[in-house]
Amino acid sequence: MIKVQALRKTFTSPVKEPGLMGSLKGLVKRETKSKDALKSVNLEIQQGEIIGLIGANGAGKTTLVKILAGIVHPTSGEATVLGFKPWERHNEYRKQMSLIMGQKAQVWWDLPALDSFILLKEIYQIEDSLYKKNLEFLADTLQIHDQLKVQVRRLSLGERMKVELMAALLHNPRVIFLDEPTIGLDISAQKAVREFMKNYQQEFRPITILTSHYMEDIKELCPRIVIIKEGEFVYDGALSKIQRLMGDEKVLSVTTPDKNFKVSVPRTDLSVKTAEIFKSNEVLDLNIHDPSIEDIIESIMKNGMKTT
Numbered sequence: 001m002i003k004v005q006a007l008r009k010t011f012t013s014p015v016k017e018p019g020l021m022g023s024l025k026g027l028v029k030r031e032t033k034s035k036d037a038l039k040s041v042n043l044e045i046q047q048g049e050i051i052g053l054i055g056a057n058g059a060g061k062t063t064l065v066k067i068l069a070g071i072v073h074p075t076s077g078e079a080t081v082l083g084f085k086p087w088e089r090h091n092e093y094r095k096q097m098s099l100i101m102g103q104k105a106q107v108w109w110d111l112p113a114l115d116s117f118i119l120l121k122e123i124y125q126i127e128d129s130l131y132k133k134n135l136e137f138l139a140d141t142l143q144i145h146d147q148l149k150v151q152v153r154r155l156s157l158g159e160r161m162k163v164e165l166m167a168a169l170l171h172n173p174r175v176i177f178l179d180e181p182t183i184g185l186d187i188s189a190q191k192a193v194r195e196f197m198k199n200y201q202q203e204f205r206p207i208t209i210l211t212s213h214y215m216e217d218i219k220e221l222c223p224r225i226v227i228i229k230e231g232e233f234v235y236d237g238a239l240s241k242i243q244r245l246m247g248d249e250k251v252l253s254v255t256t257p258d259k260n261f262k263v264s265v266p267r268t269d270l271s272v273k274t275a276e277i278f279k280s281n282e283v284l285d286l287n288i289h290d291p292s293i294e295d296i297i298e299s300i301m302k303n304g305m306k307t308t
Protein backbone atom coordinates (compact mmCIF):
# COMPACT_ATOMS: atom_id res chain seq x y z
CA MET A 1 0.00 0.00 0.00
CA ILE A 2 0.91 3.68 -0.13
CA LYS A 3 0.99 5.65 3.12
CA VAL A 4 1.75 9.36 3.20
CA GLN A 5 1.91 11.38 6.42
CA ALA A 6 2.40 15.15 6.78
CA LEU A 7 4.37 15.21 3.54
CA ARG A 8 5.82 18.60 2.59
CA LYS A 9 7.88 19.87 -0.28
CA THR A 10 9.27 23.37 -0.44
CA PHE A 11 11.25 24.36 -3.51
CA THR A 12 13.79 27.13 -3.13
CA SER A 13 15.00 28.79 -6.27
CA PRO A 14 17.25 31.79 -6.95
CA VAL A 15 15.64 35.01 -8.18
CA LYS A 16 17.46 37.59 -10.23
CA GLU A 17 16.40 41.09 -11.15
CA PRO A 18 16.54 41.71 -14.89
CA GLY A 19 19.54 43.30 -16.62
CA LEU A 20 23.20 43.80 -15.77
CA MET A 21 22.51 45.49 -12.42
CA GLY A 22 20.46 42.48 -11.41
CA SER A 23 23.35 40.15 -12.29
CA LEU A 24 25.83 42.30 -10.33
CA LYS A 25 23.56 42.46 -7.29
CA GLY A 26 23.21 38.68 -7.50
CA LEU A 27 26.98 38.34 -7.18
CA VAL A 28 26.95 40.23 -3.88
CA LYS A 29 23.75 38.92 -2.35
CA ARG A 30 21.85 35.97 -3.74
CA GLU A 31 18.09 36.36 -3.34
CA THR A 32 15.96 33.22 -3.20
CA LYS A 33 12.26 32.53 -3.15
CA SER A 34 10.47 29.56 -1.65
CA LYS A 35 7.44 27.78 -2.97
CA ASP A 36 5.42 25.29 -0.90
CA ALA A 37 4.47 22.79 -3.59
CA LEU A 38 3.03 20.37 -1.00
CA LYS A 39 1.76 21.53 2.38
CA SER A 40 1.57 18.60 4.78
CA VAL A 41 -0.59 16.10 2.89
CA ASN A 42 -1.86 12.73 4.15
CA LEU A 43 -2.95 9.84 1.98
CA GLU A 44 -3.56 6.09 2.13
CA ILE A 45 -4.07 3.89 -0.90
CA GLN A 46 -4.65 0.13 -0.72
CA GLN A 47 -3.36 -2.51 -3.15
CA GLY A 48 -5.67 -2.79 -6.16
CA GLU A 49 -6.98 0.78 -5.87
CA ILE A 50 -6.82 3.35 -8.65
CA ILE A 51 -7.15 7.00 -7.68
CA GLY A 52 -7.46 10.13 -9.81
CA LEU A 53 -5.29 13.05 -8.73
CA ILE A 54 -6.82 16.28 -9.98
CA GLY A 55 -5.77 19.91 -9.70
CA ALA A 56 -5.09 23.07 -11.66
CA ASN A 57 -1.69 23.74 -13.24
CA GLY A 58 0.91 24.13 -10.52
CA ALA A 59 -1.26 22.58 -7.79
CA GLY A 60 1.39 20.02 -6.80
CA LYS A 61 0.33 16.81 -8.60
CA THR A 62 3.62 16.10 -10.32
CA THR A 63 5.56 16.93 -7.15
CA LEU A 64 3.61 14.30 -5.21
CA VAL A 65 4.04 11.72 -7.98
CA LYS A 66 7.76 12.47 -8.26
CA ILE A 67 8.24 12.02 -4.49
CA LEU A 68 6.36 8.71 -4.54
CA ALA A 69 8.32 7.55 -7.57
CA GLY A 70 11.59 8.37 -5.80
CA ILE A 71 12.72 11.19 -8.10
CA VAL A 72 12.34 14.02 -5.58
CA HIS A 73 13.13 14.17 -1.84
CA PRO A 74 10.42 15.59 0.41
CA THR A 75 11.30 18.52 2.69
CA SER A 76 9.66 16.77 5.66
CA GLY A 77 7.08 14.13 6.49
CA GLU A 78 6.86 10.46 5.70
CA ALA A 79 5.87 8.31 2.75
CA THR A 80 6.10 4.58 2.25
CA VAL A 81 5.17 2.67 -0.88
CA LEU A 82 5.05 -1.14 -0.56
CA GLY A 83 7.01 -0.59 2.66
CA PHE A 84 9.83 1.35 0.94
CA LYS A 85 10.81 4.99 1.29
CA PRO A 86 10.80 5.85 -2.42
CA TRP A 87 13.64 8.39 -2.32
CA GLU A 88 16.00 5.77 -0.86
CA ARG A 89 15.76 4.19 -4.31
CA HIS A 90 15.94 0.53 -3.35
CA ASN A 91 16.32 -1.72 -6.36
CA GLU A 92 13.52 -3.92 -5.04
CA TYR A 93 11.20 -0.92 -5.11
CA ARG A 94 12.23 0.16 -8.59
CA LYS A 95 11.45 -3.32 -9.92
CA GLN A 96 7.88 -3.10 -8.64
CA MET A 97 7.08 0.44 -9.73
CA SER A 98 6.42 2.19 -13.01
CA LEU A 99 6.21 5.87 -13.87
CA ILE A 100 4.49 6.63 -17.16
CA MET A 101 4.53 10.24 -18.29
CA GLY A 102 2.45 11.06 -21.35
CA GLN A 103 4.84 13.86 -22.23
CA LYS A 104 8.10 11.94 -21.79
CA ALA A 105 9.33 8.92 -23.70
CA GLN A 106 11.11 6.04 -22.05
CA VAL A 107 11.57 3.91 -25.17
CA TRP A 108 14.41 4.82 -27.51
CA TRP A 109 13.07 6.70 -30.54
CA ASP A 110 15.65 5.44 -33.00
CA LEU A 111 15.03 1.78 -32.21
CA PRO A 112 12.05 -0.42 -32.92
CA ALA A 113 10.07 -0.90 -29.71
CA LEU A 114 10.97 -4.59 -29.53
CA ASP A 115 14.66 -3.68 -29.14
CA SER A 116 13.84 -1.33 -26.27
CA PHE A 117 11.79 -4.08 -24.64
CA ILE A 118 14.78 -6.45 -24.76
CA LEU A 119 16.89 -3.83 -22.99
CA LEU A 120 14.17 -3.34 -20.37
CA LYS A 121 13.96 -7.12 -19.90
CA GLU A 122 17.64 -7.07 -18.92
CA ILE A 123 17.32 -3.97 -16.74
CA TYR A 124 14.38 -5.41 -14.81
CA GLN A 125 15.73 -8.98 -14.97
CA ILE A 126 12.45 -10.35 -16.26
CA GLU A 127 12.49 -14.14 -16.74
CA ASP A 128 12.19 -15.41 -20.34
CA SER A 129 8.82 -17.12 -19.88
CA LEU A 130 7.26 -14.16 -18.03
CA TYR A 131 8.63 -11.72 -20.61
CA LYS A 132 7.11 -13.72 -23.47
CA LYS A 133 3.77 -14.06 -21.70
CA ASN A 134 3.57 -10.34 -20.86
CA LEU A 135 4.69 -9.26 -24.31
CA GLU A 136 1.99 -11.34 -25.97
CA PHE A 137 -0.68 -10.25 -23.53
CA LEU A 138 0.13 -6.55 -23.88
CA ALA A 139 0.50 -6.63 -27.67
CA ASP A 140 -2.83 -8.48 -27.97
CA THR A 141 -4.82 -6.25 -25.65
CA LEU A 142 -3.33 -3.05 -27.06
CA GLN A 143 -3.74 -4.42 -30.60
CA ILE A 144 -0.24 -3.52 -31.64
CA HIS A 145 1.92 -6.17 -33.32
CA ASP A 146 3.55 -5.20 -36.62
CA GLN A 147 4.34 -1.71 -35.37
CA LEU A 148 6.66 -3.14 -32.71
CA LYS A 149 9.28 -3.76 -35.38
CA VAL A 150 9.18 -0.21 -36.72
CA GLN A 151 11.45 2.60 -35.46
CA VAL A 152 9.46 4.33 -32.72
CA ARG A 153 9.92 7.79 -34.24
CA ARG A 154 7.90 6.62 -37.27
CA LEU A 155 4.84 5.65 -35.21
CA SER A 156 1.73 7.75 -34.71
CA LEU A 157 1.20 9.47 -31.34
CA GLY A 158 -1.40 6.88 -30.31
CA GLU A 159 0.84 3.96 -31.30
CA ARG A 160 3.72 5.54 -29.41
CA MET A 161 1.62 5.78 -26.25
CA LYS A 162 0.70 2.11 -26.58
CA VAL A 163 4.38 1.23 -26.91
CA GLU A 164 5.15 3.35 -23.82
CA LEU A 165 2.47 1.51 -21.86
CA MET A 166 3.92 -1.84 -22.93
CA ALA A 167 7.42 -0.77 -21.91
CA ALA A 168 6.15 0.38 -18.52
CA LEU A 169 4.13 -2.73 -17.78
CA LEU A 170 6.38 -5.54 -19.05
CA HIS A 171 7.71 -6.17 -15.55
CA ASN A 172 4.24 -6.39 -13.91
CA PRO A 173 4.63 -3.39 -11.58
CA ARG A 174 2.58 -3.39 -8.38
CA VAL A 175 2.53 0.41 -8.31
CA ILE A 176 1.85 2.58 -11.36
CA PHE A 177 2.08 6.36 -11.65
CA LEU A 178 0.27 7.39 -14.77
CA ASP A 179 0.78 11.07 -15.58
CA GLU A 180 -1.43 12.42 -18.39
CA PRO A 181 -1.53 9.18 -20.41
CA THR A 182 -3.97 10.47 -23.01
CA ILE A 183 -2.50 13.94 -23.58
CA GLY A 184 -2.52 14.93 -27.24
CA LEU A 185 -4.25 11.76 -28.43
CA ASP A 186 -7.28 11.79 -30.71
CA ILE A 187 -10.62 10.61 -29.31
CA SER A 188 -10.35 7.02 -30.49
CA ALA A 189 -6.77 6.60 -29.24
CA GLN A 190 -7.83 8.12 -25.88
CA LYS A 191 -10.62 5.58 -25.70
CA ALA A 192 -8.30 2.69 -26.53
CA VAL A 193 -5.82 3.69 -23.80
CA ARG A 194 -8.62 4.10 -21.24
CA GLU A 195 -10.21 0.79 -22.13
CA PHE A 196 -6.84 -0.91 -21.86
CA MET A 197 -6.04 0.63 -18.47
CA LYS A 198 -9.45 -0.37 -17.14
CA ASN A 199 -8.95 -4.01 -18.12
CA TYR A 200 -5.36 -4.00 -16.92
CA GLN A 201 -6.39 -2.66 -13.52
CA GLN A 202 -9.08 -5.31 -13.14
CA GLU A 203 -6.78 -8.13 -14.22
CA PHE A 204 -3.59 -7.24 -12.28
CA ARG A 205 -4.86 -5.03 -9.43
CA PRO A 206 -1.85 -2.71 -9.05
CA ILE A 207 -2.02 0.53 -7.05
CA THR A 208 -2.44 3.24 -9.66
CA ILE A 209 -2.29 7.01 -9.30
CA LEU A 210 -3.61 8.70 -12.41
CA THR A 211 -3.25 12.40 -13.09
CA SER A 212 -5.15 13.80 -16.01
CA HIS A 213 -6.73 17.03 -17.16
CA TYR A 214 -9.26 14.97 -19.14
CA MET A 215 -12.32 14.34 -16.99
CA GLU A 216 -13.28 11.42 -19.24
CA ASP A 217 -10.18 9.52 -18.04
CA ILE A 218 -11.07 10.19 -14.43
CA LYS A 219 -14.75 9.32 -14.81
CA GLU A 220 -13.98 6.06 -16.62
CA LEU A 221 -11.16 4.84 -14.43
CA CYS A 222 -11.25 6.32 -10.94
CA PRO A 223 -13.92 5.54 -8.34
CA ARG A 224 -11.88 7.64 -5.88
CA ILE A 225 -10.46 11.09 -6.50
CA VAL A 226 -8.14 13.43 -4.64
CA ILE A 227 -8.41 17.11 -5.51
CA ILE A 228 -5.32 19.18 -4.78
CA LYS A 229 -5.32 22.96 -4.56
CA GLU A 230 -2.18 25.00 -3.93
CA GLY A 231 -0.40 22.07 -2.32
CA GLU A 232 -3.29 20.93 -0.10
CA PHE A 233 -5.88 18.21 -0.53
CA VAL A 234 -9.32 19.80 -0.63
CA TYR A 235 -11.20 16.56 -1.35
CA ASP A 236 -10.39 12.89 -0.94
CA GLY A 237 -13.27 10.51 -1.48
CA ALA A 238 -15.65 8.81 -3.87
CA LEU A 239 -16.22 10.48 -7.22
CA SER A 240 -19.90 9.57 -6.92
CA LYS A 241 -20.18 11.44 -3.60
CA ILE A 242 -19.19 14.89 -4.77
CA GLN A 243 -22.32 15.32 -6.83
CA ARG A 244 -24.39 14.95 -3.65
CA LEU A 245 -22.17 17.40 -1.77
CA MET A 246 -23.22 20.16 -4.15
CA GLY A 247 -26.86 19.03 -4.21
CA ASP A 248 -28.25 22.46 -3.35
CA GLU A 249 -26.46 24.26 -6.20
CA LYS A 250 -27.71 25.02 -9.70
CA VAL A 251 -25.64 26.14 -12.65
CA LEU A 252 -26.65 28.97 -14.98
CA SER A 253 -25.10 28.66 -18.46
CA VAL A 254 -25.33 32.04 -20.14
CA THR A 255 -24.70 33.08 -23.75
CA THR A 256 -24.22 36.75 -24.66
CA PRO A 257 -23.13 38.18 -28.04
CA ASP A 258 -19.47 38.19 -27.01
CA LYS A 259 -19.06 35.40 -24.44
CA ASN A 260 -20.36 32.23 -22.79
CA PHE A 261 -20.10 31.83 -19.05
CA LYS A 262 -21.34 29.69 -16.19
CA VAL A 263 -22.36 30.73 -12.68
CA SER A 264 -22.97 28.37 -9.80
CA VAL A 265 -25.68 29.56 -7.38
CA PRO A 266 -27.60 28.15 -4.40
CA ARG A 267 -31.14 27.10 -5.42
CA THR A 268 -32.58 29.68 -3.01
CA ASP A 269 -30.84 32.55 -4.86
CA LEU A 270 -31.85 31.37 -8.32
CA SER A 271 -34.46 33.97 -9.20
CA VAL A 272 -32.47 36.91 -7.80
CA LYS A 273 -29.29 35.84 -9.63
CA THR A 274 -31.13 35.19 -12.91
CA ALA A 275 -32.72 38.64 -12.77
CA GLU A 276 -29.29 40.23 -12.10
CA ILE A 277 -27.78 38.47 -15.12
CA PHE A 278 -30.60 39.64 -17.40
CA LYS A 279 -30.22 43.18 -16.08
CA SER A 280 -26.49 43.48 -16.67
CA ASN A 281 -26.07 41.44 -19.88
CA GLU A 282 -27.62 41.16 -23.32
CA VAL A 283 -28.66 37.53 -22.86
CA LEU A 284 -29.11 35.41 -26.01
CA ASP A 285 -29.60 32.13 -24.19
CA LEU A 286 -29.79 30.98 -20.57
CA ASN A 287 -29.94 27.41 -19.26
CA ILE A 288 -30.49 26.31 -15.70
CA HIS A 289 -29.19 22.82 -14.91
CA ASP A 290 -27.71 20.60 -12.19
CA PRO A 291 -23.93 20.85 -11.97
CA SER A 292 -22.02 18.16 -13.90
CA ILE A 293 -19.08 16.42 -12.28
CA GLU A 294 -16.83 18.70 -14.35
CA ASP A 295 -18.61 21.80 -12.97
CA ILE A 296 -18.26 20.60 -9.39
CA ILE A 297 -14.60 19.71 -9.70
CA GLU A 298 -13.88 23.03 -11.37
CA SER A 299 -15.67 24.82 -8.57
CA ILE A 300 -13.77 22.87 -5.87
CA MET A 301 -10.46 23.55 -7.64
CA LYS A 302 -11.25 27.23 -7.76
CA ASN A 303 -12.96 27.84 -4.43
CA GLY A 304 -11.97 24.84 -2.29
CA MET A 305 -14.51 22.62 -0.56
CA LYS A 306 -17.68 24.15 0.83
CA THR A 307 -17.64 23.90 4.59
CA THR A 308 -21.31 24.66 5.19
Ligand SMILES: Nc1ncnc2c1ncn2[C@@H]1O[C@H](COP(=O)(O)OP(=O)(O)OP(=O)(O)O)[C@@H](O)[C@H]1O
Pocket residue numbers: 011012013035036037055056057058059060061062063064
Ligand atom coordinates in the same frame (compact mmCIF):
# COMPACT_ATOMS: atom_id res chain seq x y z
N1 LIG B 1 12.14 22.06 -9.44
C1 LIG B 1 11.35 23.05 -9.05
N2 LIG B 1 11.89 24.21 -8.59
C2 LIG B 1 11.10 25.23 -8.16
N3 LIG B 1 9.76 25.18 -8.16
C3 LIG B 1 9.15 24.06 -8.60
C4 LIG B 1 9.93 22.94 -9.08
N4 LIG B 1 9.05 21.95 -9.45
C5 LIG B 1 7.81 22.44 -9.23
N5 LIG B 1 7.87 23.69 -8.73
C6 LIG B 1 6.72 24.55 -8.35
O1 LIG B 1 5.88 23.80 -7.47
C7 LIG B 1 4.50 24.01 -7.78
C8 LIG B 1 3.82 22.68 -8.05
O2 LIG B 1 4.31 22.17 -9.28
P1 LIG B 1 3.81 20.78 -9.90
O3 LIG B 1 4.64 20.51 -11.10
O4 LIG B 1 3.82 19.73 -8.83
O5 LIG B 1 2.30 21.11 -10.31
P2 LIG B 1 1.24 20.25 -11.15
O6 LIG B 1 0.00 20.18 -10.32
O7 LIG B 1 1.83 18.95 -11.56
O8 LIG B 1 0.99 21.18 -12.41
P3 LIG B 1 0.68 20.83 -13.97
O9 LIG B 1 -0.74 20.39 -14.04
O10 LIG B 1 0.92 22.13 -14.63
O11 LIG B 1 1.66 19.76 -14.38
C9 LIG B 1 4.48 24.98 -8.96
O12 LIG B 1 4.27 26.27 -8.47
C10 LIG B 1 5.86 24.85 -9.58
O13 LIG B 1 6.27 26.07 -10.19
